Amino acid sequence: MSTTTTPSQAYKQSPWRRQMQVIGAFMLVLVIVATIAGLYLSISGRAAAAGRRIQELEMQATTLNLEINNLRTRLAQVSSSHALNERISDLNMRILDPHTTIYLEVPGYSPDIRKGSGNQPAPVTAPKAKLLPEYTSSLWDWLREKIWTVSPQPSIIDEVTP
Amino acid sequence: MNAQNGHGRILTICILATLIAVAICVQFIRIQNMDVAQQILDDSKAYQGVTRLVYPNRGNIYDAKGRLLAGNETTYEVGLDLNAILNGQEETIASAVSEILGMDYDKVLAYAMIEPGNGNPFYIQLDGFVSPDKILEFEALIEEYKNMELGRNQVRPRLNGLMWTAHNKRSYPEGTTGSNILGFYKYLDRTQGMGYFGVEETYNTLLAGTPQMVYTAFDPQKLSMLDEIPAGADIELTFNREIQAMAEQELDEAIEWSGAKGGTILIYNPKNGEIIAMANTPRLDPNEYWNYGELFPNPEPFNPTISKTYEPGSVFKAITVAIALDTGAIEMDTVYSDDGAYEIGGVEIRNWDYGAYGDVDMTDCMRWSLNTCLAWMAEEIGPDNFYRYLKAFGFDRNTGIDLGGETHWPLKLPGDSNWYEIDLATNAFGQGISVTPIQMAMTVGALANEGKMYVPHVVKAVIIDGRRYEVEPVLAGTPVSAETARQVTAMLTETLMDESYENAYIDGYTFAGKTGTGQIPTEYGYTNPLTNASFVGWGPSEDPQVVIYVWMQEPTRDIWGSQIAAPIFSKVVEKLVVLMDIPPDSIRLMNQPDRQVMEAGE
Numbered sequence: 001m002s003t004t005t006t007p008s009q010a011y012k013q014s015p016w017r018r019q020m021q022v023i024g025a026f027m028l029v030l031v032i033v034a035t036i037a038g039l040y041l042s043i044s045g046r047a048a049a050a051g052r053r054i055q056e057l058e059m060q061a062t063t064l065n066l067e068i069n070n071l072r073t074r075l076a077q078v079s080s081s082h083a084l085n086e087r088i089s090d091l092n093m094r095i096l097d098p099h100t101t102i103y104l105e106v107p108g109y110s111p112d113i114r115k116g117s118g119n120q121p122a123p124v125t126a127p128k129a130k131l132l133p134e135y136t137s138s139l140w141d142w143l144r145e146k147i148w149t150v151s152p153q154p155s156i157i158d159e160v161t162p
Numbered sequence: 163m164n165a166q167n168g169h170g171r172i173l174t175i176c177i178l179a180t181l182i183a184v185a186i187c188v189q190f191i192r193i194q195n196m197d198v199a200q201q202i203l204d205d206s207k208a209y210q211g212v213t214r215l216v217y218p219n220r221g222n223i224y225d226a227k228g229r230l231l232a233g234n235e236t237t238y239e240v241g242l243d244l245n246a247i248l249n250g251q252e253e254t255i256a257s258a259v260s261e262i263l264g265m266d267y268d269k270v271l272a273y274a275m276i277e278p279g280n281g282n283p284f285y286i287q288l289d290g291f292v293s294p295d296k297i298l299e300f301e302a303l304i305e306e307y308k309n310m311e312l313g314r315n316q317v318r319p320r321l322n323g324l325m326w327t328a329h330n331k332r333s334y335p336e337g338t339t340g341s342n343i344l345g346f347y348k349y350l351d352r353t354q355g356m357g358y359f360g361v362e363e364t365y366n367t368l369l370a371g372t373p374q375m376v377y378t379a380f381d382p383q384k385l386s387m388l389d390e391i392p393a394g395a396d397i398e399l400t401f402n403r404e405i406q407a408m409a410e411q412e413l414d415e416a417i418e419w420s421g422a423k424g425g426t427i428l429i430y431n432p433k434n435g436e437i438i439a440m441a442n443t444p445r446l447d448p449n450e451y452w453n454y455g456e457l458f459p460n461p462e463p464f465n466p467t468i469s470k471t472y473e474p475g476s477v478f479k480a481i482t483v484a485i486a487l488d489t490g491a492i493e494m495d496t497v498y499s500d501d502g503a504y505e506i507g508g509v510e511i512r513n514w515d516y517g518a519y520g521d522v523d524m525t526d527c528m529r530w531s532l533n534t535c536l537a538w539m540a541e542e543i544g545p546d547n548f549y550r551y552l553k554a555f556g557f558d559r560n561t562g563i564d565l566g567g568e569t570h571w572p573l574k575l576p577g578d579s580n581w582y583e584i585d586l587a588t589n590a591f592g593q594g595i596s597v598t599p600i601q602m603a604m605t606v607g608a609l610a611n612e613g614k615m616y617v618p619h620v621v622k623a624v625i626i627d628g629r630r631y632e633v634e635p636v637l638a639g640t641p642v643s644a645e646t647a648r649q650v651t652a653m654l655t656e657t658l659m660d661e662s663y664e665n666a667y668i669d670g671y672t673f674a675g676k677t678g679t680g681q682i683p684t685e686y687g688y689t690n691p692l693t694n695a696s697f698v699g700w701g702p703s704e705d706p707q708v709v710i711y712v713w714m715q716e717p718t719r720d721i722w723g724s725q726i727a728a729p730i731f732s733k734v735v736e737k738l739v740v741l742m743d744i745p746p747d748s749i750r751l752m753n754q755p756d757r758q759v760m761e762a763g764e
Contacts, residue, residue, distance in 0.1 A: 055378075066328050069219060069234040070294075076230035076335035081407040096740045099669060103749045 043139050211379035217353075218371035219330060221394035223344060223361060225403040226436075226622060232344055232362070232448075234330040238297050241287040244278035247323030254307075254319040262299045263289055274323070290352065297326055338445040340406045342465040343399070343437070343565065343620055346448035358451070359464045361397060361620060363566040368395040368624060396625040400436035405429060408737050409441035416730045417443060420695075421718030426467050426599045427734060428711040432607035432700065434635035435616030437563075438708065438742075440467050468563055471571040471596035472713075475680030475723065476514075476531045477698045478592030478602075480654060482539060483528060484609055485551040488646040491542040494653065497521050504534040507583030511537040514679070529657040531677065533591045540590035545576045548586060552595075554641035555605040556615070562638070563600055563618040571596035592680060593688075603711045604638065606698050609651060610674075610706035612644035650674075655703040666697060666728035668735045670746030674706075675699030675731065677723035682716070692716040697727035699735070704751065707744065710734055 013021075077083070088094075137145070193199060223232035240263065247255065256271035265288065278284045300321070307319045332349040334341070345360025347369075357366040371394035409427045417425050429438040442465055444457050454464075463469035486492040502518030504511045513519070513533050519526070527535035540548055552558065558573040573595070574581040588594040600618055608615035617636040624631045642650075654674035658666055666675055680694040695717050700709040712727040712734070720726050744750070 063328065065219065066236045066330065069330060070236040072222075072230060073233040073235040073333045073335060076233060077333075079229075080335045080337070081339055081403055082337060085407070095737065098736055098740050098746065101740065101745075103745045 040139050043142075047138070210381065211377055213375055213377045215373050216376045216391050217373045218391050219393040220332060220347065221369040221371065221396045221625075223369075224396065224398045225340075225406075226398070226400055226438075227402060228398070229403050231336055231340060231399065231403070232332065232334050232347075235333040236294055236328050237290075237331040238292040238294065238326040238328055239287060240289045240292045240297075240300075240324070240326045241285055242273055243323045243325050244274075244276055244282075244284055244286065245323075246325075247274055248320055250317065251320050251322065255321055255324050258300065258303055258321055258324065259288060262296055262303070263292065265289070291331060291350070292326065300324070300326070332448075334448045336403065336407075337449065338447050339403065339410060340399075340401060340440075341445050341448050342442045342467070343401060343406075343440055344448060345464070345566070346446065346451040346454075348451060350452075358454075359567060360565055361399065362448075364564055365395075365397055365621070365624075368626075369397065370394050392627050397621055398623040398625065398630075399620050400431075400622045401439055401620060402741070405738065405741050406439040406441065408741060409439040409734060410445070412730060412734050412737070413441045413443060416712075416714065416726075416733075419719065420714055420726050420730075422695075422714040422726070423716040424466065425715060426711070426713045427730070428467055428599050428603050428709075428713075429734075429738065430603040430607060430618060430709045430711070432610035432616070432706055432709050435604070435607070435618045435638075436622065436635075437618055437620045440465075440620075442466050463567065463569075465565065465567060467599045468561075468565055468568040469598065471569065471598050472694050472715075473593055473595065473680040473683065474597050474602060474696060475592040475678035475694065477606075477676050477678030477696050477723070478595065478597075479528060479531065479536050479590070480609060480650060480676045480698065481552075481555060481605055482536050482543075482548075482590040483524065483653065484642050484646055484650045485548060486524075486539045486543050487649050488551070488642040489543050489547050491544075491547075492524055492539060494524055494649055496524055498524070498527060498532075498535045498538055500532055500534050502534065504537045504587070506537055506541060506587040509584045509587075511587050525653050525656055528653055528676065529660050529662065531591075536590040537587035540586045545586050548590070549573070549575050551641060552589075554639055555608065556638060556641075557595070557597065557601060557605070561598075561600050561604045561618050562636070564621050568598070568600070570598060570601065592678060599711050599713050602696075602698060603709050605641075606700060606711070607709050608639075608641050609647045610700035610709050611647070613640045613642045613647040615639050615641060651700070651703055651706070655701075658699070663724065663728065665724055666699065666732050668732055668739075670748065671701060671735065671739060671744075672703040672747055673699045673701030673735060674703050675701075675728075677728055679721060679723045691721075692718070693721040693723075695721065695723040695726035697723055697731040699731050701735075702744065702747065702750065707742070708738065710738070 193202075219234055222230055222234070225231055240259075242255070252271055252274035255274050256267050259265050259270045260267040270288065273286045273288070276282050276286070304321055307321070310318060312318055329352070332347040332355075334344065334346075341360075343360050345358055345362035345364075347357045347362050348355045357363045357369065362369065371392060374391050376391075409429060413425050413427045416422070424443045425441075426443075427439065427441040429440075430436070431438055444462075446454055446457050446464075458464055483492075487494070499521050500513075500519040502513060502516065511533050514531060519530055519532060522530065522532065522535065524535075526532075527539070543551075552573060558570070560568045560570050562568075574585055576586075585594050604615055604618050615638045617638045619633060619635075621633050623633060651674045654676055655672055657663060658673060658675045663675070663677070666673075666677070676698055678694075678696040678698070680696065681688040682690040682692060682694060684690050694713060694715055696711070696713045698709065698711050700706040710731055712730045714726050714730070717726045738744075739746075
């Protein structure tokens with residue numbers, strides 16, 4: 001009944017301990033993979049939600065542009081020369097007669113000053129806006145940029161609308 | 163033995179599983195390398211997203227004060243999404259559409275009953291331009307159906323499948339005002355629409371912008387913000403809406419009063435060539451451009467001011483006298499002895515009233531509009547000089563105005579087979595030569611602006627992507643000296659103060675001007691009893707800010723320009739000075755430094 005132990009057996013870990021180590025290593029890998037997968041899922045979910053939001057905002061922007069154009073035209077219609085002339089007639093007003101006009105001299109006033117300040121049409125095109133890279137790059141892109149880039153440079157974003 | 167069997171089964175299953183896996187992998191590889199693989203890949207793109215051509219908003223057109231003349235308003239396309247129509251609701255849709263849009267019930271019902279797919283469409287457009295009011299009616303109807311109280315076994319009516327999409331429609335808030343300048347945009351053609359006539363045609367490319375292909379992915383992860391599609395350029399015109407409307411109103415009244423066939427009132431800034439107003443008849447409402455054919459039967463031009471030539475008559479004498487003064491053929495105090503006739507090339511020229519006026523100076527020649535005097539003047543100038551000057555004034559070419567459809571009459575020159583010696587004399591008083599109103603306004607602009615003549619233009623500035631680019635005036639030439647221009651202005655200011663010009667008189671203001679009565683040639687000569695009555699005036703004389711050209715075609719009330727065109731000119735100026743804030747001479751000249759110094763000295 002005596003047991004003999006070889007030197008190699010003496011240094012060998014017990015089977016249950018090796019089992020535990022394998023299971024531990026497997027669990028570690030599993031946790032890492034699960035973490036990465038969870039992170040990826042979370043980022044993907046947020047990116048998808050942001051994508052949908054962009055789509056909604058773009059549709060909203062299109063609708064608003066149409067509405068702005070429409071309102072601008074409606075305003076022009078109700079203040080057209082025909083409409084104003086009708087209102088002038090309704091109010092019993094008449095066009096100024098040059099012979100009954102009284103001119104007052106305003107010292108220092110020059111008609112040229114007024115000429116330069118006519119109602120100019122406002123710019124109609126809004127400045128271009130670009131989407132932040134956070135909303136467009138994948139986790140993979142992010143990892144590549146942040147970890148694998150040897151000397152990471154801060155990304156330059158031009159013309160970003162806050 | 164049992165253990166061995168077990169191991170054998172496991173091994174078999176493993177081998178089978180491996181074979182299946184290998185077979186799947188092989189199949190993967192095979193499919194990816196098949197001939198149809200690329201086609202499958204291409205087909206799959208249709209399910210990944212949609213590519214569409216996005217047309218930018220057409221640019222707006224404004225007047226000189228920034229008021230909208232051409233813009234875009236919202237309209238709707240109404241159609242049927244055949245997949246979304248609920249069974250048994252086809253009649254509900256047909257009923258709603260026929261009631262609100264006025265479409266034929268049976269036709270809509272037939273559309274709604276179509277089974278989508280298998281060669282049938284999935285979507286049918288019912289109407290491309292439905293007003294927002296009608297859409298509100300549809301929405302109210304949907305709400306009504308939603309809140310409807312139903313009895314047992316009653317089915318709730320629904321409009322599922324009836325859909326509408328908003329889009330732009332070209333709109334002209336001022337209606338007919340300035341329509342000959344604006345032209346029109348054929349908005350009913352939503353993909354191939356383009357501008358016709360006027361600014362809409364000349365600047366079509368700028369106004370339209372650049373359509374862009376845009377891809378939108380269905381996968382939200384692949385969604386990206388669309389690039390901003392720049393709208394078409396906005397255009398700011400030189401003309402003032404109020405002045406244009408006033409000129410058109412005066413023209414309409416004048417046509418009714420004079421019994422004329424048509425007419426033009428043109429107001430031009432001689433200092434930079436800007437068109438302040440250009441009133442014509444007939445005028446098309448560009449919102450209903452489909453009436454074009456009815457309103458402008460061929461060959462009636464859309465804008466007679468730039469496209470219709472006619473013999474101007476005596477207004478042309480202003481040009482002849484300027485040439486004579488500039489060449490030194492005459493002085494202001496040169497005397498011409500008029501015996502009522504002047505012979506040239508074997509033909510006798512007579513005055514308009516067949517009268518003889520005796521010894522007259524050059525101002526009197528213009529005052530009485532003596533054909534004999536002008537015929538003599540042309541001979542003094544000589545044909546070479548005379549036609550060289552006419553070319554310098556631009557009578558042999560288009561003015562270059564930035565509107566489509568400009569034309570000019572080919573100038574007959576000495577040496578041409580159709581030029582005769584008599585033409586020198588008759589051309590001098592505006593006969594045998596044809597012009598467009600815009601040509602006359604530009605050339606007279608040289609007399610009003612120290613001899614400098616500017617190319618007429620209607621576009622003041624172009625606004626692209628928020629940046630405003632001003633159009634610089636273009637000098638068309640300096641046909642006469644500043645001294646000559648001042649002399650002609652002084653001469654025609656003096657004549658306008660004469661009693662014979664009382665119809666053109668403007669109380670409180672001094673203007674220079676000249677009447678014109680142009681006979682209308684027929685194939686048998688000048689046999690038409692009707693005339694073209696015209697008047698050209700510019701002022702205020704000491705610093706002209708406007709050239710006003712009035713042309714009435716074939717008036718029946720009277721044939722003379724002094725009786726028809728002159729009073730119209732006077733009425734236009736009376737209103738124009740108010741709209742342009744030009745005070746009367748008594749106020750304006752008092753504020754001039756020379757006058758102030760003189761009064762202080764006194």
